Amino acid sequence: MLxxxxxxxxxxxxxxxxxxxxxYAYAMGESFTVRNGRFDSVSNQTTGGxxxxxxxxxxxxxxxxxxxxxxxxxxxxxxxxRIAKIGSKFTKxxxxxxxxxxxxxxxxxxxxxDPREIDKETKFEKIIQTEKAAxxxxxxxxxxxxxxxxxxxxxxxxxxxxxxxxxxxxxVRIMKNVIAREGTEMxxxxxxxxxxxxxxxxxxxxxxKEGLKAAEMGLKLLSARKPPSGRMxxxxxxxLTGVFVHEAFGHACEADAVIAKQSVLEGKxxxxxxxxxxxxxxxxxxxRLRGSFDYDSEGTKARKRILVEKGVLxxxxxxxxxxxxxxxDPNGSGRAMNFNFTPLARMGNTxxxxxxxxxxxxAEHTKEGVYLKNSYGGYVMPAKGQFYFSCQLGYFIENxxxxxxxxxxGMSGMTLEVFQNTYAVGKKWKPEFLGTCGKQGQGIPVTAGxxxxxxxxxxxxxxx
Amino acid sequence: xxxxMNLHELAEKVIKLGLSLGADQVEAYTIFGAAxxxxxxxxAIRKFTDVANSGLGVRIIKDKAIGMxxxxxxxxxxxxxxxxxxxxxxxxxxxxxxxxxxPEDNRSTxxxxxxxxxxxxxxxxxxxxxxxxxxxxxAQVREDAIIGGSFTAGNGERFIISSQGIDRFSKQTSITGYxxxxxxxxxxxxxxxxxxxxKVLADFDHLIVGKEAGDRALKMLGSQKIxxxxxxxxxxxxxxxxxxxxxxxxxxxxxxxxNRTAYFVDKIGDVIASDKLTITDDPFYPGGxxxxxxxxxxxxxxxxxxxxxxxxNTYITDSYTAPLVGLDNTGHASxxxxxxxxxxxxxxxxxxxxxxxxxxxLEDLKEGILLIGSSIIxxxxxxxxxxxxxxxxxxxxxxxxxxxxxxxxxxxxxxxFEKIEDFSKEQQNRHGHKSPWMLLSTLxxxxxx
Numbered sequence: 001m002l003x004x005x006x007x008x009x010x011x012x013x014x015x016x017x018x019x020x021x022x023x024y025a026y027a028m029g030e031s032f033t034v035r036n037g038r039f040d041s042v043s044n045q046t047t048g049g050x051x052x053x054x055x056x057x058x059x060x061x062x063x064x065x066x067x068x069x070x071x072x073x074x075x076x077x078x079x080x081x082r083i084a085k086i087g088s089k090f091t092k093x094x095x096x097x098x099x100x101x102x103x104x105x106x107x108x109x110x111x112x113x114d115p116r117e118i119d120k121e122t123k124f125e126k127i128i129q130t131e132k133a134a135x136x137x138x139x140x141x142x143x144x145x146x147x148x149x150x151x152x153x154x155x156x157x158x159x160x161x162x163x164x165x166x167x168x169x170x171x172v173r174i175m176k177n178v179i180a181r182e183g184t185e186m187x188x189x190x191x192x193x194x195x196x197x198x199x200x201x202x203x204x205x206x207x208x209k210e211g212l213k214a215a216e217m218g219l220k221l222l223s224a225r226k227p228p229s230g231r232m233x234x235x236x237x238x239x240l241t242g243v244f245v246h247e248a249f250g251h252a253c254e255a256d257a258v259i260a261k262q263s264v265l266e267g268k269x270x271x272x273x274x275x276x277x278x279x280x281x282x283x284x285x286x287x288r289l290r291g292s293f294d295y296d297s298e299g300t301k302a303r304k305r306i307l308v309e310k311g312v313l314x315x316x317x318x319x320x321x322x323x324x325x326x327x328x329d330p331n332g333s334g335r336a337m338n339f340n341f342t343p344l345a346r347m348g349n350t351x352x353x354x355x356x357x358x359x360x361x362x363a364e365h366t367k368e369g370v371y372l373k374n375s376y377g378g379y380v381m382p383a384k385g386q387f388y389f390s391c392q393l394g395y396f397i398e399n400x401x402x403x404x405x406x407x408x409x410g411m412s413g414m415t416l417e418v419f420q421n422t423y424a425v426g427k428k429w430k431p432e433f434l435g436t437c438g439k440q441g442q443g444i445p446v447t448a449g450x451x452x453x454x455x456x457x458x459x460x461x462x463x464x
Numbered sequence: 465x466x467x468x469m470n471l472h473e474l475a476e477k478v479i480k481l482g483l484s485l486g487a488d489q490v491e492a493y494t495i496f497g498a499a500x501x502x503x504x505x506x507x508a509i510r511k512f513t514d515v516a517n518s519g520l521g522v523r524i525i526k527d528k529a530i531g532m533x534x535x536x537x538x539x540x541x542x543x544x545x546x547x548x549x550x551x552x553x554x555x556x557x558x559x560x561x562x563x564x565x566x567p568e569d570n571r572s573t574x575x576x577x578x579x580x581x582x583x584x585x586x587x588x589x590x591x592x593x594x595x596x597x598x599x600x601x602x603a604q605v606r607e608d609a610i611i612g613g614s615f616t617a618g619n620g621e622r623f624i625i626s627s628q629g630i631d632r633f634s635k636q637t638s639i640t641g642y643x644x645x646x647x648x649x650x651x652x653x654x655x656x657x658x659x660x661x662x663k664v665l666a667d668f669d670h671l672i673v674g675k676e677a678g679d680r681a682l683k684m685l686g687s688q689k690i691x692x693x694x695x696x697x698x699x700x701x702x703x704x705x706x707x708x709x710x711x712x713x714x715x716x717x718x719x720x721x722x723n724r725t726a727y728f729v730d731k732i733g734d735v736i737a738s739d740k741l742t743i744t745d746d747p748f749y750p751g752g753x754x755x756x757x758x759x760x761x762x763x764x765x766x767x768x769x770x771x772x773x774x775x776x777n778t779y780i781t782d783s784y785t786a787p788l789v790g791l792d793n794t795g796h797a798s799x800x801x802x803x804x805x806x807x808x809x810x811x812x813x814x815x816x817x818x819x820x821x822x823x824x825x826l827e828d829l830k831e832g833i834l835l836i837g838s839s840i841i842x843x844x845x846x847x848x849x850x851x852x853x854x855x856x857x858x859x860x861x862x863x864x865x866x867x868x869x870x871x872x873x874x875x876x877x878x879x880x881f882e883k884i885e886d887f888s889k890e891q892q893n894r895h896g897h898k899s900p901w902m903l904l905s906t907l908x909x910x911x912x913x
Contacts, residue, residue, distance in 0.1 A: 036723055042557045043532035044549050045803050046542065060503075060511035066518060066537055083512040086589050090597065092508040120556045128558075142724040179725050179846075184878055186725065186846045227850070229874050229910040230692035260505045261610040262646065264653075340515055376843050381854065383610075383646045384655045386870060388852035390843040410842065410850030412872050412912075440614075459912045461850035461872030 001068065002156045002166060005050070008073045009158050014081065019055040019097040019320075021159035022077065023297060024048075024068065025339040029151035032123060034131045036143060049339035054080040055321070058095045059087030064340050098324045102161055103301050107294025108168035110287070111198035115150045115172055118199050123148050126174060126207050133211025134178050140222065141215050142181035148202070149173045149194075153338075157299035165299035171196055171290060171445050173434065174205050180218030187221035187407055189214045189392060190376065192434050195447070196292040220405055221393055227409035227462030233369030233397070234411065234458040235362050238426075240391060242433035242448030243375040245280055246350050248387035248415040250448070251439075253307050253315070254333075254345040255322035257382050264385035264416055265313060273313045274419025277355050280308035282317070284332065284348030290434050291348035291446040295332065298343050302332035307350075311419065317345040337442035344439055352450030355425025362424040362454040364400040370460060371395045371402050371452075372411060375433060385415040410461040418455050426451030471496055472633070474520070474538065475625040478547055482524050483627060485551045489525040489566045490627045493760070494518075495802050497620030502593060504643070507600050507611040509593060517620075519802035524550040525566065528559035534803035567783035567793060568628045569763045578751025583665040584617050584637040592617060595670050596641065602674030603643045605682055610648075613657075613677075615641030615670075630762035638753070639668045645681035652687075654867075656680030656855060658837070661753050662895050680836065680855065687869040690858055690911035696832040696885070697840070697873065697904045698825055698859070701892035705899035706839030709813055711877045712743060712770060714845065716778070718785035719807045727847050727877050731776045737881035739774040742816035747795070752812045752896025759797040760806045766794045770810075774881075780808040812896035818887030822901040825888055827862040833871075833909060834859050840873050840880060840907075847877045853909075870912030880904060 005022040014020055026048040033040040049066040050073050061084030065076040115123075127146035134144040150172045157165045173194030180187050191214060195201050236244060249265075257263040265273070283304040284293050293302055298320050306314050316326070317333035322345055334343035363371065371394055378389030394406040431449035475492035482490030501513040520543065521534040531553030535546045596615050603611045619637045624630055642659035658676035662668040699707060714720060715727035715736075728736050747765035749755050758764050761783055769777050779789055782797035785808060798809035826834065838854040853871045857864045888901035 038560045038562060039530065039557050041532065041805050042530060042553045043534065043803065043805070044553065045533070046535040046537060046546065048537050059509055062511060062513040062515070064515040066516070079514060083514055083589060086593070087502075087509045087512045090509040090593050093506060093510075095510075120553075124556075124558075181724060184727075184847060184876070186848075188844055188846055227874070229872075229908050231910075231912050260612050262612060262644070340517065342511070342513075376845075378843065381655065383644070384653050384869075386852070386854075388872075390850065392844075408844045408846055408848060408850070409874075410852065410872060412852045412870055412910075414870055414912075457912070459870050459872055459910050461852070461874045461910045463848070463850075463874035463876070463908050 004070050005073060005156060005158050007070055008077055009160055011074060012077055014056065014160065017096060019160060020077065021053050021157060021298065022073065023051045023339065024156040025051065025153065027151055027153035027338060029149065031147065031149045032127060033145055033147040034127045035145040037135060040145065047338050050076065051339045052077045052080040053342060054084040055095060055097060056081055056084040057088035058093060059084050059091045061087060062342050095321060096324055097161065097320045099161055101320060101330055103163045103165055103299045105295065106166045109170040109196045111170055113199035115199045126202065126205060129207030130176050130211040133208040134176065134215040137212060137215035138219055140180055140182055140219055141178060143179040145177045147175045155297060157297065159299065163299040165295045167295040169196060169293055170198060172198065172201055174202050176210055176214050178214040178218040180222050182222045185222055187218055189217045194434060195288045195290045197288045201288065221407050224405040224407040225396065226464050227406045228370065228460055229462040229464055231457055231459050233366045233454065233456050235366055235371040235397065236453045236455065237373040238430040238449050238451060239374045239432035240372055240389065241352055241450030241453045243378055243389050244418060245352050245450055246347060246433065246446065246448035247378050247380045247389065249280065250347045250350045251380055252382045252415055253317055255316040255318045255326060256345045258316055259322055259325055262383040264382065268313045271313055272311050273416065274308060274311040275422050276311045277425045278308055278311045278419045278422060279353035281306055281353060282347050282350040286349050289349045289431055289447040293348065296334045296343065297336040298334035300330045300332040300334060305331050317347060319343055319345050335444050337444055341442045344442065346439065346444055347437060347446050349431060349447040351429050351431060351448060352453065354427055354429045354451050357424045357426055359426060359452050362426060362452055363397050363402050365424050366397045366454055367400050369397045370406060371397055377435060387415055388412045412459045412461065417457060421456045422453055423456060424454035426453065471621060471623045474543065475623045478522055478543065479625055479627050481544065481547045482551060485548065487524045487526050487551055487554065491523040491566050492625050493521040493802050494623045495620060497618055499616050499618035500592065501614060501616045502596055504600065504611065504613045507604065512589065520546060521802040522546055522550040524554045526551065526554040528561065528563050529554050529557040530560060530563060531557055532805060562788055563784065564787055566626050566628045567630065567761050567763045570629060571764050573632055574748065574757045574764065576748050576750060576755050576757050579636045579663050579755060581637045581664040584639055585619050587617055587665065599643060599670035599674035602671050603645050603678040605678035606647055609678060609681065610646040611643060613641065613643035624762040626762065632758050632762040634757065636663055638663055639665060641670060641673055643673050643677040645677045647681045647685060649685060652685055654681045654685035656684050663751050663753060667751060667895065684855065684867045687867040689870050689913040690868050691913045692911045693909055694906040695909050696829060696906050697835060698829055698832060699835045699902045700837065701899040701901060702837045703835040703839050704815065704902040705813065705897055707841060707880065708815055710841055711880065713810045715877065716770060716776065716780055717808045718779045718781040718789045721779050722785055722788040728776055732778060734776060735774050736776045737771060737774040738884035740818060740884050740887055741771055741774050741881065743771040744769050744814040745810045746814055746896065747811040749812050749896035754812045755896055756811060759795045760799040761797040763793055763795040763797065765811065768794060780810060782806055782808045814898040815900060817889050817891040817900040819889050820886050822888035822890050825886060825901055825903050829859045829862055832859045833868065834864060840875065849875045849877060872910040874908040874910060883907065
């Protein structure tokens with residue numbers, strides 16, 4: 001395939017200031033879900049095709065095609081060039097790609113045990129036992145489900161500047177979800193493990209233990225105290241710290257948002273954005289995490305990004321285009337979901353680094369407030385710098401001690417205030433949040449995390 | 465692959481192959497579409513996209529076990545592999561004792577007018593661009609306004625064929641677009657967006673998209689944090705629809721009803737809301753963006769009175785869930801994509817208007833919050849709601865005072881339905897989704913002050 005797209009690139013003549021890349025992407029995956037004792041979904045999915053981008057006279061043209069013969073790809077490339085030329089008549093900004101960034105290589109997730117070699121019954125058994133243990137725990141458990149997913153993707157990327165890269169990614173995940181119900185009160189518990197790798201990442205999942213743990217927590221949450229309402233001190237656990245650093249801060253660090261003037265972090269490189277104890281990194285080269293990869297979808301070699309050092313903003317997430325525009329180095333952040341989408345500036349494994357406080361010390365410092373744990377996700381308005389997350393559960397903090405359980409609740413805050421209002425950073429960071437990040441219709445696997453973080457002036461949306 | 469015959473032949477081939485492998489029942493769901501997209505950045509064109517989307521989803525039943533497989537690749541080998549994959553998954557899956565049969569429905573397909581417009585297909589790249597730039601001009605409420613957005617014009621075909629005699633075809637066009645506007649005065653940021661969506665080019669209002677996005681961004685300047693309090697909430701039609709629609713869709717979905725996680729389980733014939741609330745679901749609204757003559761299993765859709773004067777009339781069902789909840793199949797099967805298994809979902813909701821003028825609802829508000837394009841929803845799926853106010857205004861003595869920031873509403877889906885105090889007589893019609901303004905009596909509002 002690499003040879004075919006290379007032939008097309010060599011056949012098409014465009015001025016050297018312009019840019020053309022051709023990416024072949026193929027992915028296959030399996031997904032199995034057991035819900036309330038029956039198989040809800042047993043499926044596999046295959047996607048494949050060729051994506052062609054042309055940047056001609058400051059405008060982009062993008063086409064995709066599922067046929068992979070040379071003639072079809074060439075026609076699609078010519079079309080991308082043609083529509084880019086039309087766009088260039090209507091654009092006002094300068095856009096180009098630096099000639100110097102050329103990458104060649106072959107990358108891929110390391111698999112100890114290839115999940116494609118594991119029989120389906122073994123995979124089924126993991127989710128059947130997880131779901132069964134949760135379901136049989138109590139008749140107040142209304143719904144139980146467990147899902148196993150694996151995906152295997154391959155990309156070949158060639159551009160007219162000389163980049164030539166092959167990359168493979170393998171991602172596995174097992175999940176559990178429990179909904180406990182009593183009358184009109186419902187509480188959900190969700191958790192998962194997995195990452196970039198093989199069956200070895202799933203082996204440690206103990207189905208019965210995981211199922212019981214979720215069911216027990218679901219029942220406890222039914223009788224939990226109602227969440228409070230108003231502005232208060234909050235300790236975010238590693239999962240919530242991860243959601244904050246991904247959703248609120250990380251998206252604002254994406255250079256395409258910065259260039260589009262849709263980020264509150266525009267123009268803030270080398271400015272103080274947090275207290276000195278705050279260090280934020282994103283590292284797709286960390287092994288085995290969900291957001292790990294060797295090369296991005298533009299063929300750029302991935303590397304660790306130092307976003308914040310000692311409270312000072314240092315770096316954005318870059319595609320080739322944004323790095324050129326802002327005169328910075330590319331850092332391998334151009335990720336695309338599949339062949340039908342263009343690469344965008346995206347995160348991988350984003351985290352706040354560890355500090356020196358134990359959870360007890362942070363609670364003591366907090367005095368009154370809430371300790372919130374585990375997120376269902378959230379969203380952010382990067383231009384305005386306002387975020388919202390939904391938390392699965394939490395605890396009151398009273399007189400400096402962690403006390404009663406709280407049911408699910410949302411929290412809201414201003415992106416630029418959180419790291420400035422951080423009063424304590426926990427001892428150990430964990431990549432606790434495993435997610436699928438959505439941007440412009442594209443979902444990509446990511447991880448986020450951090451330590452426990454004590455922050456003042458967060459708004460909690462409880463009902464009392 | 466864009467011709468009707470090719471897709472039909474492909475789907476027929478899937479059925480034959482599946483049955484020849486030994487399947488009891490087979491269903492093929494195929495789509496083919498083309499979309500042109502224009503992306504804007506800082507008020508100018510950034511990117512043109514021209515993509516074709518195709519997909520095949522195969523569902524195979526063997527001894528009550530279900531296997532599904534999908535592909536975007538329509539080569540002979542790929543189709544054959546997809547059918548074989550679905551069959552082998554069905555063979556290794558445990559049987560589902562709740563599964564009865566894929567649906568049968570030999571009624572003829574009703575015609576819904578206004579779902580296909582050749583003008584959208586014929587729209588040239590230049591013509592599309594000029595139209596979008598007119599919208600951008602409307603959004604340029606200040607010279608320094610930062611405008612972004614995205615517009616898509618597309619067309620699609622859908623075939624559903626099964627071994628149970630289902631053989632349906634539909635085609636439609638669509639044009640959608642949004643603009644976002646950001647205005648900044650120092651640290652003060654006014655940010656808003658607006659969108660429109662239609663199946664007919666003449667009904668798509670690109671100028672309103674620009675004007676509303678620009679005007680709303682200006683209005684969002686000067687936002688303030690507010691005190692925590694209990695306050696009444698007035699919702700504009702988009703906020704009302706955005707709040708009511710997910711509650712009712714999740715609340716009466718027969719799949720969730722069977723699983724006992726629907727909000728309104730065992731509530732048919734019972735009061736679930738204020739007597740002001742009446743909701744109809746109309747799949748046949750001419751030109752409706754979500755209108756469809758048949759559902760995603762090929763069963764003819766039904767217009768349903770979901771809630772009348774606060775009383776729940778029915779659940780929404782598909783072929784799998786209808787027998788499980790003891791109702792007829794209402795033709796509400798919906799797939800997230802060609803690769804997904806269908807579950808019930810609503811089409812186009814019509815929330816009945818009231819008798820009070822919307823201006824009166826605002827004027828009579830002594831103190832409260834006005835929501836514009838900002839729904840009261842929660843991400844957890846639980847009935848407890850803890851929602852952020854995205855575009856909201858503090859109201860005092862019937863006058864809008866200032867936009868609020870960093871505020872939340874804490875409530876439950878039951879409280880929202882119970883506290884519906886009034887609807888406006890004016891009703892917004894977003895191409896089949898009809899909603900009035902809605903006044904809720906006091907809810908808990910968490911402020912950042």
